[in-house]
Amino acid sequence: INKNAEASLDLRHPVPLYLPVRTKKRYFIPPAVGLKGKREENTEAKARAAGIVFRQQYFERPINIACTAGIFDPYIPPEGDARLSTLSKEGLKQRTEQIRQSAGSQLAIRKIKEHDSQFTTKGFAERAQEIFIEAHNALTQFNKEKLHSLVTERCYPEMTRGNRYKTIRWRFVESLEPPRVVHARCPDMVTKGNLYGQVTVRMHSKQTLAIYDRFGRLMMGSEEQPKDVLEYLVIERHLVNPYGLWRLHGKIVPSWAPAKDPVIKTVMIPGPELKPGQEFEALHYEVPKPEAVQWNK
Amino acid sequence: MATAMTGRGMAFIRNIPGMLSSRLQVLGGGPQQLSCLHTSTSLESKDWERRNRKVFPPQLPDDIRRPAEIHHSRRQIKYSKDKMWYLAKMIRGMSIDEAIAQLEFNDKKGAKIMKEVLEEAQEMAVKNHNVEYRSNLYVAESYSGKGKYLKRIRYHGRGMFGIMDKVYCHYFVKLVEGSPPKTEEKTGFDQAKEYVQNLKNRTIIHSL
Numbered sequence: 033i034n035k036n037a038e039a040s041l042d043l044r045h046p047v048p049l050y051l052p053v054r055t056k057k058r059y060f061i062p063p064a065v066g067l068k069g070k071r072e073e074n075t076e077a078k079a080r081a082a083g084i085v086f087r088q089q090y091f092e093r094p095i096n097i098a099c100t101a102g103i104f105d106p107y108i109p110p111e112g113d114a115r116l117s118t119l120s121k122e123g124l125k126q127r128t129e130q131i132r133q134s135a136g137s138q139l140a141i142r143k144i145k146e147h148d149s150q151f152t153t154k155g156f157a158e159r160a161q162e163i164f165i166e167a168h169n170a171l172t173q174f175n176k177e178k179l180h181s182l183v184t185e186r187c188y189p190e191m192t193r194g195n196r197y198k199t200i201r202w203r204f205v206e207s208l209e210p211p212r213v214v215h216a217r218c219p220d221m222v223t224k225g226n227l228y229g230q231v232t233v234r235m236h237s238k239q240t241l242a243i244y245d246r247f248g249r250l251m252m253g254s255e256e257q258p259k260d261v262l263e264y265l266v267i268e269r270h271l272v273n274p275y276g277l278w279r280l281h282g283k284i285v286p287s288w289a290p291a292k293d294p295v296i297k298t299v300m301i302p303g304p305e306l307k308p309g310q311e312f313e314a315l316h317y318e319v320p321k322p323e324a325v326q327w328n329k
Numbered sequence: 330m331a332t333a334m335t336g337r338g339m340a341f342i343r344n345i346p347g348m349l350s351s352r353l354q355v356l357g358g359g360p361q362q363l364s365c366l367h368t369s370t371s372l373e374s375k376d377w378e379r380r381n382r383k384v385f386p387p388q389l390p391d392d393i394r395r396p397a398e399i400h401h402s403r404r405q406i407k408y409s410k411d412k413m414w415y416l417a418k419m420i421r422g423m424s425i426d427e428a429i430a431q432l433e434f435n436d437k438k439g440a441k442i443m444k445e446v447l448e449e450a451q452e453m454a455v456k457n458h459n460v461e462y463r464s465n466l467y468v469a470e471s472y473s474g475k476g477k478y479l480k481r482i483r484y485h486g487r488g489m490f491g492i493m494d495k496v497y498c499h500y501f502v503k504l505v506e507g508s509p510p511k512t513e514e515k516t517g518f519d520q521a522k523e524y525v526q527n528l529k530n531r532t533i534i535h536s537l
Contacts, residue, residue: 060492197382197384198384199384199386199387242387244387244388245397245458245459246383246384246458246459247385247388247395247396247397247398247458247459248385248386248387248388248395249388249394249459250390251459297459297461298461298462
């Protein structure tokens with residue numbers, strides 16, 4: 033009140049007429065519990081009423097399918113394929129039978145030659161082996177871009193599942209037999225003209241494989257001991273696309289294939305279901321073996 | 330330094346931390362020795378989970394087999410970090426079966442959560458990290474940390490209030506493959522002998 037009197041009297045240094053009385057300073061204002069934002073239900077209607085026009089929203093996205101989902105009409109490799117050498121009579125018979133028999137393959141090869149004029153079975157088989165070796169080398173280095181250009185999208189997750197924290201060492205020692213084209217098909221996806229070419233190549237070679245887990249301990253295989261491997265690779269290309277590449281699409285594992293080496297680890301398998309009071313008899317229990325079926329890898 | 334103060338004001342004041350840190354680096358010989366400098370970690374860094382992604386180079390067949398290490402954690406457990414510490418300290422150094430057994434029959438709330446964490450970690454170890462026997466693990470490290478607290482008002486009389494913290498904690502475990510290491514138990518007599526020996530070793534250096 034004193035100050036107000038001064039203010040009215042002294043005009044040279046004007047002082048504000050009203051001074052706020054200080055309240056107790058709040059050092060902490062806690063966040064209000066239960067404060068949720070107001071849910072506006074009709075924002076769209078309000079915007080439209082105000083005159084804002086929305087363009088039609090498309091919830092679709094164009095997808096580019098560059099590979100098929102599986103192997104159409106898989107090649108069924110005859111039994112005893114690797115055991116008979118080409119020089120014996122039976123071996124020669126089998127060889128001649130195979131490639132002449134399948135008329136479907138001949139048709140498919142003719143179709144492929146329409147789109148790709150430089151396609152030959154011999155040259156292609158060697159090219160297939162090169163693709164295989166390069167793809168596996170890229171897998172050991174985890175070179176994703178190179179691997180994507182050598183391997184189709186369907187095959188990529190099969191090759192790389194669970195391998196992210198593991199070190200793989202693979203070496204191609206030598207090829208025991210020259211690779212041969214055994215089977216070809218040209219399926220079309222969705223529309224009629226959308227052609228994909230799938231060619232099966234048979235190769236017999238020596239390879240070494242060693243997989244180390246996250247801590248550098250050997251999980252499977254060995255680095256020095258090479259193994260003879262008979263494989264049926266499926267190579268695919270989107271024929272209609274002029275920039276399409278021949279890429280590894282999958283492997284066919286025949287039903288008569290020998291069992292692979294066991295992992296360096298003891299694994300627990302679920303036992304038989306027991307009723308309460310029943311005991312597990314280890315002597316009479318046989319481990320169930322899987323069926324011998326051809327499957328695509 | 331006092332005499333070098335120029336009158337450029339704000340720009341100079343902004344440069345002071347830079348000058349200080351450069352000086353400290355020169356004096357201290359490296360940022361690791363000084364604990365007053367903050368390095369890297371922000372509030373959302375999940376370092377513990379990232380330790381599971383480290384890949385070691387392959388071992389030669391002659392080397393000693395490297396034991397597998399599995400890091401696991403659970404975040405924002407509704408429990409106090411101090412109360413959790415007691416359980417974490419109890420577990421340290423036990424084999425995993427023993428630890429799970431002890432936690433199962435412990436009455437605290439954190440024991441149930443800890444048991445779940447250990448079981449999860451054991452399953453992870455067998456499935457993803459190539460551990461052969463699931464009971465061949467022991468607890469190498471286990472500790473609790475403070476999580477993010479929620480703040481509420483606690484009303485007192487006379488219009489006074491207190492800030493109530495709703496307490497959360499994190500729990501971290503590291504399981505290592507192998508049997509738990511044996512700690513040598515020192516008897517009282519050994520400790521007394523050591524003490525006497527330390528007294529006897531006292532000398533005067535740089536004497537004439």
